[in-house]
Amino acid sequence: MPGVHLIVGSSGNSMNDVRLIPLAALQHYAFCPRQCALIHNEQVWADNFLTAQGNLLHERVDSGEPETRKGIRFERGVQVAAPNIGITGKLDLVEKDISSGELFPVEYKRGKPKVSDWDEIQLCAQALCLEEMTGQTVAEGALWYNQTRHRQAVSFTPELRQRTLQVIADVAAMLASGVTPKAVYDKHCHACSLFDLCNPKLLQKDNSLQYVNRLFSTEDFDEETTE
């Protein structure tokens, strides 16, 4: 299959042997829990046009040199790890106000703003990492959308923080269980880079076939009638 390669799902860190969840896993879980488990537990990956475009955008952003303009320091491709909340990853951009020391994470997105709050959750997780590493509060950040060329400010409210911690706990529980959720074929599957590997249509068909076979299986029928 073209473009298929293995990735390392865990952070590979040795901090108390705790498996830190990559920030990207939150995005994968938002898209499809099965996709998240395939990538981060079964270490399966494949690129499609959309992921390739996203990779290019992040490579461009992350490779920029640090610079200071108008009292703001711009650091790109910043590695973070927060063992207490169990996540790690690389931030596209962190802006630091030189006079106040305030930190401001900025995440670059390929598309446009979404109806759901998943992008905000991913950004909030970045802020939580910065807070754990620096001990200072990170009150705001921004999402920059390549398609609309729009920068959207995000406040890290108590509600958003709570939801983000819950999502991190949900992802951690799913990955720790080692169980890959079953495929649920939906129209968004056609945007999934793992479509060929997952084969959701076939899996659903198999499930239906197994169900029908079970219904008419003599063995099952006998077991049910002897109870």
Ligand code: SF4
């Ligand atoms: S093809 Fe569909 S069910 Fe399978 S991993 Fe992708 S989004 Fe999930």
